[in-house]
Amino acid sequence: MKKELYEYKLDLFYYGVNLTDSAYKNLKKGKNNQVNHDDYITTKGLLLCLENQVYVNANLNKNSRYKIDYIDKKFILSESSEICQVHIFQPPNFALQTTKLPNGLPITNFVNIHGDRIRIQPIGGCANRCKFCNLNQIKYQLYSISDLEQAFLYALENHGFKHILISGGSPRNNNSDFQYLTEVYQYFGSKYGKRFPIDVMLVPRGLEPGKDSKQDYYNFLTKLKSWNITGIYANLELYNDSLRKKYIPQKDDIGKEKYYEFLKIATEVFGKENIKSCIIIGLEEVEDSLKAVEELCSLGCIPVLSPYVPIDNKIPSPTPEMMKKVLIQAQKIADKYKVAPGPSCNLCKHNTIHFN
Numbered sequence: 001m002k003k004e005l006y007e008y009k010l011d012l013f014y015y016g017v018n019l020t021d022s023a024y025k026n027l028k029k030g031k032n033n034q035v036n037h038d039d040y041i042t043t044k045g046l047l048l049c050l051e052n053q054v055y056v057n058a059n060l061n062k063n064s065r066y067k068i069d070y071i072d073k074k075f076i077l078s079e080s081s082e083i084c085q086v087h088i089f090q091p092p093n094f095a096l097q098t099t100k101l102p103n104g105l106p107i108t109n110f111v112n113i114h115g116d117r118i119r120i121q122p123i124g125g126c127a128n129r130c131k132f133c134n135l136n137q138i139k140y141q142l143y144s145i146s147d148l149e150q151a152f153l154y155a156l157e158n159h160g161f162k163h164i165l166i167s168g169g170s171p172r173n174n175n176s177d178f179q180y181l182t183e184v185y186q187y188f189g190s191k192y193g194k195r196f197p198i199d200v201m202l203v204p205r206g207l208e209p210g211k212d213s214k215q216d217y218y219n220f221l222t223k224l225k226s227w228n229i230t231g232i233y234a235n236l237e238l239y240n241d242s243l244r245k246k247y248i249p250q251k252d253d254i255g256k257e258k259y260y261e262f263l264k265i266a267t268e269v270f271g272k273e274n275i276k277s278c279i280i281i282g283l284e285e286v287e288d289s290l291k292a293v294e295e296l297c298s299l300g301c302i303p304v305l306s307p308y309v310p311i312d313n314k315i316p317s318p319t320p321e322m323m324k325k326v327l328i329q330a331q332k333i334a335d336k337y338k339v340a341p342g343p344s345c346n347l348c349k350h351n352t353i354h355f356n
Protein backbone atom coordinates (compact mmCIF):
# COMPACT_ATOMS: atom_id res chain seq x y z
CA MET A 1 0.00 0.00 0.00
CA LYS A 2 1.28 3.47 -0.89
CA LYS A 3 2.22 5.61 2.08
CA GLU A 4 1.08 9.14 2.76
CA LEU A 5 3.39 11.88 1.50
CA TYR A 6 4.51 12.90 4.99
CA GLU A 7 5.61 9.30 5.61
CA TYR A 8 7.85 9.52 2.55
CA LYS A 9 9.23 12.74 4.00
CA LEU A 10 10.19 10.90 7.20
CA ASP A 11 11.70 8.11 5.12
CA LEU A 12 13.73 10.62 3.12
CA PHE A 13 15.11 12.14 6.35
CA TYR A 14 16.28 8.68 7.32
CA TYR A 15 17.39 7.12 4.03
CA GLY A 16 18.32 10.20 2.03
CA VAL A 17 17.91 10.07 -1.74
CA ASN A 18 19.96 8.95 -4.71
CA LEU A 19 20.05 11.06 -7.88
CA THR A 20 20.18 9.13 -11.15
CA ASP A 21 22.69 10.31 -13.74
CA SER A 22 19.90 11.83 -15.74
CA ALA A 23 18.54 13.78 -12.73
CA TYR A 24 22.03 14.98 -11.84
CA LYS A 25 22.64 16.06 -15.45
CA ASN A 26 19.53 18.21 -15.42
CA LEU A 27 20.42 20.15 -12.28
CA LYS A 28 22.62 23.25 -12.00
CA LYS A 29 26.16 22.46 -10.89
CA GLY A 30 28.28 24.37 -8.45
CA LYS A 31 31.97 25.13 -8.45
CA ASN A 32 32.76 21.60 -7.30
CA ASN A 33 30.03 20.03 -9.43
CA GLN A 34 27.79 19.87 -6.38
CA VAL A 35 24.04 20.36 -6.74
CA ASN A 36 23.15 20.94 -3.09
CA HIS A 37 24.16 23.25 -0.25
CA ASP A 38 27.53 22.97 1.42
CA ASP A 39 26.07 24.21 4.68
CA TYR A 40 25.12 23.66 8.28
CA ILE A 41 24.34 20.02 9.05
CA THR A 42 20.54 20.39 9.03
CA THR A 43 20.35 22.37 5.78
CA LYS A 44 22.94 20.80 3.51
CA GLY A 45 20.64 18.33 1.77
CA LEU A 46 18.57 18.81 -1.35
CA LEU A 47 15.38 20.78 -0.69
CA LEU A 48 12.50 18.90 -2.30
CA CYS A 49 8.78 19.44 -2.58
CA LEU A 50 6.75 16.27 -3.04
CA GLU A 51 3.71 16.80 -5.26
CA ASN A 52 3.59 20.54 -4.49
CA GLN A 53 2.61 19.74 -0.91
CA VAL A 54 5.29 18.31 1.36
CA TYR A 55 8.74 19.85 1.81
CA VAL A 56 11.79 17.87 2.79
CA ASN A 57 15.53 18.33 3.12
CA ALA A 58 16.92 15.02 1.84
CA ASN A 59 20.60 14.25 2.13
CA LEU A 60 22.20 12.72 -0.94
CA ASN A 61 22.94 9.04 -0.47
CA LYS A 62 24.00 6.77 -3.31
CA ASN A 63 22.79 3.74 -1.32
CA SER A 64 19.33 5.07 -0.59
CA ARG A 65 16.29 2.96 -1.45
CA TYR A 66 14.75 6.16 -2.88
CA LYS A 67 15.86 7.71 -6.13
CA ILE A 68 15.06 10.77 -8.18
CA ASP A 69 15.07 10.32 -11.92
CA TYR A 70 14.45 12.80 -14.76
CA ILE A 71 11.68 11.51 -17.02
CA ASP A 72 9.74 13.51 -19.63
CA LYS A 73 11.25 16.76 -18.31
CA LYS A 74 10.08 16.04 -14.78
CA PHE A 75 11.89 14.96 -11.64
CA ILE A 76 10.27 11.77 -10.36
CA LEU A 77 10.73 10.17 -6.94
CA SER A 78 10.53 6.41 -6.89
CA GLU A 79 11.30 3.41 -4.74
CA SER A 80 10.53 0.11 -6.49
CA SER A 81 7.88 2.01 -8.47
CA GLU A 82 7.04 5.66 -9.09
CA ILE A 83 5.88 7.62 -6.04
CA CYS A 84 5.37 11.21 -7.19
CA GLN A 85 6.75 14.20 -9.03
CA VAL A 86 9.15 16.37 -7.05
CA HIS A 87 10.24 19.95 -7.37
CA ILE A 88 13.88 20.58 -6.49
CA PHE A 89 14.86 23.93 -4.95
CA GLN A 90 18.56 24.28 -5.59
CA PRO A 91 20.79 26.67 -3.66
CA PRO A 92 21.21 30.18 -5.06
CA ASN A 93 24.03 30.65 -7.57
CA PHE A 94 26.15 32.57 -5.08
CA ALA A 95 26.13 29.50 -2.82
CA LEU A 96 26.75 27.01 -5.63
CA GLN A 97 29.59 29.10 -7.07
CA THR A 98 31.06 30.27 -3.71
CA THR A 99 30.78 33.89 -4.86
CA LYS A 100 32.89 36.20 -2.72
CA LEU A 101 32.44 39.67 -1.30
CA PRO A 102 35.08 42.34 -2.08
CA ASN A 103 36.72 41.34 1.24
CA GLY A 104 37.53 37.96 -0.37
CA LEU A 105 35.21 35.92 1.86
CA PRO A 106 32.34 33.78 0.53
CA ILE A 107 28.89 35.35 0.77
CA THR A 108 27.72 32.16 2.48
CA ASN A 109 29.92 33.02 5.46
CA PHE A 110 27.47 35.83 6.14
CA VAL A 111 24.11 34.79 4.68
CA ASN A 112 22.50 31.79 3.05
CA ILE A 113 19.09 31.13 1.51
CA HIS A 114 16.94 28.04 1.96
CA GLY A 115 13.63 28.15 0.14
CA ASP A 116 12.36 31.68 0.64
CA ARG A 117 14.17 32.46 3.88
CA ILE A 118 17.53 34.15 4.19
CA ARG A 119 19.63 33.31 7.22
CA ILE A 120 21.90 36.10 8.42
CA GLN A 121 24.86 34.82 10.44
CA PRO A 122 26.40 37.64 12.50
CA ILE A 123 28.85 35.31 14.26
CA GLY A 124 31.16 32.77 12.63
CA GLY A 125 31.46 29.68 14.82
CA CYS A 126 29.77 29.66 18.21
CA ALA A 127 30.69 30.11 21.86
CA ASN A 128 28.53 27.11 22.80
CA ARG A 129 29.43 23.47 22.40
CA CYS A 130 26.20 21.66 21.56
CA LYS A 131 27.28 18.16 20.59
CA PHE A 132 24.89 17.73 17.66
CA CYS A 133 26.01 20.92 15.92
CA ASN A 134 28.88 21.52 13.53
CA LEU A 135 28.79 25.32 13.58
CA ASN A 136 31.01 25.42 16.65
CA GLN A 137 33.77 23.71 14.67
CA ILE A 138 34.34 26.94 12.71
CA LYS A 139 36.63 29.60 14.17
CA TYR A 140 34.71 32.00 16.42
CA GLN A 141 34.54 35.55 15.05
CA LEU A 142 32.21 38.51 14.95
CA TYR A 143 31.52 39.69 11.40
CA SER A 144 31.02 43.38 10.62
CA ILE A 145 27.54 44.77 10.03
CA SER A 146 28.82 46.26 6.79
CA ASP A 147 29.91 42.83 5.45
CA LEU A 148 26.62 41.30 6.57
CA GLU A 149 24.66 43.98 4.75
CA GLN A 150 26.72 43.67 1.56
CA ALA A 151 26.05 39.93 1.51
CA PHE A 152 22.39 40.50 2.34
CA LEU A 153 21.94 43.00 -0.51
CA TYR A 154 23.75 40.74 -2.97
CA ALA A 155 21.41 37.88 -2.05
CA LEU A 156 18.39 40.17 -2.35
CA GLU A 157 19.34 41.48 -5.79
CA ASN A 158 20.56 38.19 -7.23
CA HIS A 159 18.17 35.66 -5.76
CA GLY A 160 15.48 37.13 -3.50
CA PHE A 161 13.67 35.88 -0.40
CA LYS A 162 10.50 36.54 1.53
CA HIS A 163 11.61 36.46 5.15
CA ILE A 164 14.66 36.69 7.35
CA LEU A 165 16.15 34.66 10.17
CA ILE A 166 19.01 36.15 12.16
CA SER A 167 20.72 33.10 13.56
CA GLY A 168 24.21 31.59 13.50
CA GLY A 169 26.40 31.13 16.55
CA SER A 170 25.83 32.32 20.11
CA PRO A 171 28.01 35.11 21.53
CA ARG A 172 30.68 34.72 24.18
CA ASN A 173 29.59 35.86 27.59
CA ASN A 174 31.02 39.36 27.49
CA ASN A 175 29.64 42.85 27.02
CA SER A 176 31.15 43.61 23.64
CA ASP A 177 29.96 40.41 21.93
CA PHE A 178 26.46 40.79 23.40
CA GLN A 179 26.41 44.43 22.38
CA TYR A 180 27.51 43.61 18.82
CA LEU A 181 24.69 41.12 18.37
CA THR A 182 22.20 43.58 19.81
CA GLU A 183 23.41 46.15 17.27
CA VAL A 184 22.87 43.63 14.45
CA TYR A 185 19.26 43.05 15.61
CA GLN A 186 18.69 46.79 15.84
CA TYR A 187 20.31 47.54 12.47
CA PHE A 188 18.51 44.94 10.37
CA GLY A 189 15.25 45.26 12.31
CA SER A 190 15.09 49.04 11.96
CA LYS A 191 16.19 49.08 8.32
CA TYR A 192 14.44 46.00 6.89
CA GLY A 193 11.89 44.87 9.48
CA LYS A 194 8.99 46.72 7.87
CA ARG A 195 9.75 45.15 4.49
CA PHE A 196 10.41 41.56 5.61
CA PRO A 197 9.32 39.55 8.65
CA ILE A 198 12.41 38.94 10.80
CA ASP A 199 12.81 36.10 13.29
CA VAL A 200 15.74 36.02 15.67
CA MET A 201 17.12 32.71 16.97
CA LEU A 202 18.89 33.01 20.32
CA VAL A 203 19.30 31.62 23.80
CA PRO A 204 17.40 33.41 26.61
CA ARG A 205 19.20 36.65 27.36
CA GLY A 206 18.85 40.23 28.51
CA LEU A 207 20.57 43.26 27.05
CA GLU A 208 23.82 42.38 28.81
CA PRO A 209 25.46 39.14 29.97
CA GLY A 210 24.25 38.01 33.39
CA LYS A 211 21.03 40.04 33.09
CA ASP A 212 18.50 37.26 33.30
CA SER A 213 15.66 38.37 35.57
CA LYS A 214 12.13 38.48 34.17
CA GLN A 215 12.46 42.26 33.95
CA ASP A 216 15.76 41.92 32.05
CA TYR A 217 14.14 39.53 29.58
CA TYR A 218 11.19 41.87 29.17
CA ASN A 219 13.46 44.88 28.59
CA PHE A 220 15.46 43.05 25.92
CA LEU A 221 12.43 41.60 24.16
CA THR A 222 10.56 44.91 24.07
CA LYS A 223 13.66 46.52 22.55
CA LEU A 224 13.66 43.87 19.80
CA LYS A 225 9.98 44.49 19.21
CA SER A 226 10.55 48.24 18.99
CA TRP A 227 13.16 47.57 16.26
CA ASN A 228 10.55 45.70 14.16
CA ILE A 229 11.75 42.20 14.94
CA THR A 230 8.75 39.92 14.25
CA GLY A 231 9.41 36.81 16.31
CA ILE A 232 11.74 34.71 18.40
CA TYR A 233 13.14 31.21 18.31
CA ALA A 234 14.61 30.09 21.67
CA ASN A 235 15.34 26.40 21.29
CA LEU A 236 14.82 24.17 24.29
CA GLU A 237 16.43 21.33 22.24
CA LEU A 238 16.04 18.56 24.84
CA TYR A 239 13.91 17.87 27.90
CA ASN A 240 15.83 15.12 29.71
CA ASP A 241 18.14 16.77 32.26
CA SER A 242 21.04 14.35 32.08
CA LEU A 243 21.00 14.46 28.26
CA ARG A 244 20.81 18.25 28.36
CA LYS A 245 23.96 18.25 30.46
CA LYS A 246 25.64 15.89 28.03
CA TYR A 247 24.60 17.38 24.69
CA ILE A 248 23.93 21.04 25.39
CA PRO A 249 26.05 21.94 28.43
CA GLN A 250 25.82 25.74 28.07
CA LYS A 251 22.06 25.67 27.48
CA ASP A 252 21.71 23.29 30.41
CA ASP A 253 23.53 25.83 32.59
CA ILE A 254 20.83 28.37 31.76
CA GLY A 255 18.21 25.83 32.86
CA LYS A 256 14.84 24.84 31.44
CA GLU A 257 12.95 27.13 33.82
CA LYS A 258 14.73 30.18 32.38
CA TYR A 259 13.78 29.05 28.87
CA TYR A 260 10.14 28.80 29.94
CA GLU A 261 10.29 32.24 31.57
CA PHE A 262 11.88 33.80 28.50
CA LEU A 263 9.46 32.13 26.08
CA LYS A 264 6.43 33.09 28.16
CA ILE A 265 7.46 36.74 28.25
CA ALA A 266 8.21 36.56 24.52
CA THR A 267 4.66 35.36 23.80
CA GLU A 268 3.33 38.36 25.72
CA VAL A 269 5.56 40.82 23.85
CA PHE A 270 5.33 39.39 20.31
CA GLY A 271 2.11 37.36 20.36
CA LYS A 272 1.93 33.58 20.61
CA GLU A 273 1.99 33.02 16.85
CA ASN A 274 5.50 34.49 16.69
CA ILE A 275 7.31 32.42 19.29
CA LYS A 276 8.93 29.08 18.45
CA SER A 277 11.22 26.58 20.09
CA CYS A 278 12.97 23.64 18.41
CA ILE A 279 13.16 20.21 20.01
CA ILE A 280 15.71 17.71 18.71
CA ILE A 281 14.06 14.35 18.07
CA GLY A 282 16.14 11.20 18.27
CA LEU A 283 18.53 11.92 21.12
CA GLU A 284 16.10 11.27 23.98
CA GLU A 285 13.13 9.00 24.60
CA VAL A 286 9.89 9.81 22.81
CA GLU A 287 8.24 10.43 26.19
CA ASP A 288 10.78 13.14 27.01
CA SER A 289 10.29 14.83 23.63
CA LEU A 290 6.55 14.82 24.24
CA LYS A 291 7.00 16.37 27.69
CA ALA A 292 8.94 19.17 25.98
CA VAL A 293 6.10 19.61 23.48
CA GLU A 294 3.59 19.78 26.33
CA GLU A 295 5.61 22.36 28.29
CA LEU A 296 6.05 24.56 25.24
CA CYS A 297 2.43 24.34 24.14
CA SER A 298 1.26 25.17 27.67
CA LEU A 299 3.21 28.44 27.38
CA GLY A 300 1.58 29.16 24.03
CA CYS A 301 4.92 28.61 22.30
CA ILE A 302 5.02 26.82 18.93
CA PRO A 303 7.05 23.59 19.13
CA VAL A 304 9.22 22.78 16.12
CA LEU A 305 10.32 19.15 15.82
CA SER A 306 13.83 18.84 14.36
CA PRO A 307 15.14 15.38 13.51
CA TYR A 308 18.62 14.68 14.83
CA VAL A 309 21.05 14.61 11.92
CA PRO A 310 24.06 12.43 12.77
CA ILE A 311 27.26 14.39 13.12
CA ASP A 312 29.35 11.22 13.55
CA ASN A 313 28.84 7.46 13.55
CA LYS A 314 27.90 7.24 17.22
CA ILE A 315 24.16 7.89 17.14
CA PRO A 316 21.96 7.11 14.11
CA SER A 317 19.11 9.28 12.82
CA PRO A 318 15.73 8.68 14.42
CA THR A 319 13.83 6.01 12.52
CA PRO A 320 10.78 6.96 10.43
CA GLU A 321 8.64 4.96 12.90
CA MET A 322 9.94 6.96 15.85
CA MET A 323 9.45 10.28 14.05
CA LYS A 324 5.91 9.30 13.08
CA LYS A 325 5.09 8.37 16.67
CA VAL A 326 6.39 11.71 17.96
CA LEU A 327 4.62 13.64 15.23
CA ILE A 328 1.21 12.08 15.81
CA GLN A 329 1.41 12.42 19.60
CA ALA A 330 2.81 15.97 19.38
CA GLN A 331 -0.05 16.98 17.11
CA LYS A 332 -2.56 15.67 19.68
CA ILE A 333 -0.89 17.69 22.45
CA ALA A 334 -0.74 20.79 20.26
CA ASP A 335 -4.44 20.39 19.40
CA LYS A 336 -5.27 20.26 23.10
CA TYR A 337 -3.58 23.65 23.59
CA LYS A 338 -4.82 25.01 20.24
CA VAL A 339 -1.25 25.50 19.04
CA ALA A 340 -0.12 24.48 15.53
CA PRO A 341 3.32 22.79 15.41
CA GLY A 342 5.67 25.00 13.44
CA PRO A 343 7.08 26.55 11.53
CA SER A 344 4.09 28.06 9.75
CA CYS A 345 5.98 28.71 6.49
CA ASN A 346 5.67 25.57 4.35
CA LEU A 347 9.11 25.86 2.75
CA CYS A 348 10.72 26.27 6.17
CA LYS A 349 9.20 22.94 7.20
CA HIS A 350 11.72 21.19 4.95
CA ASN A 351 14.02 20.16 7.82
CA THR A 352 11.34 19.64 10.46
CA ILE A 353 9.16 16.66 11.32
CA HIS A 354 5.79 17.78 10.08
CA PHE A 355 2.81 16.63 8.04
CA ASN A 356 3.78 19.13 5.32
Ligand code: SF4
Pocket residue numbers: 126127128129130133134135136168169170
Ligand atom coordinates in the same frame (compact mmCIF):
# COMPACT_ATOMS: atom_id res chain seq x y z
S1 SF4 B 1 24.10 27.35 20.29
FE1 SF4 B 1 23.30 26.86 18.24
S2 SF4 B 1 24.98 27.31 16.85
FE2 SF4 B 1 25.86 27.19 18.89
S3 SF4 B 1 26.57 25.10 19.11
FE3 SF4 B 1 24.51 25.17 19.94
S4 SF4 B 1 23.14 24.61 18.23
FE4 SF4 B 1 25.17 25.16 17.37
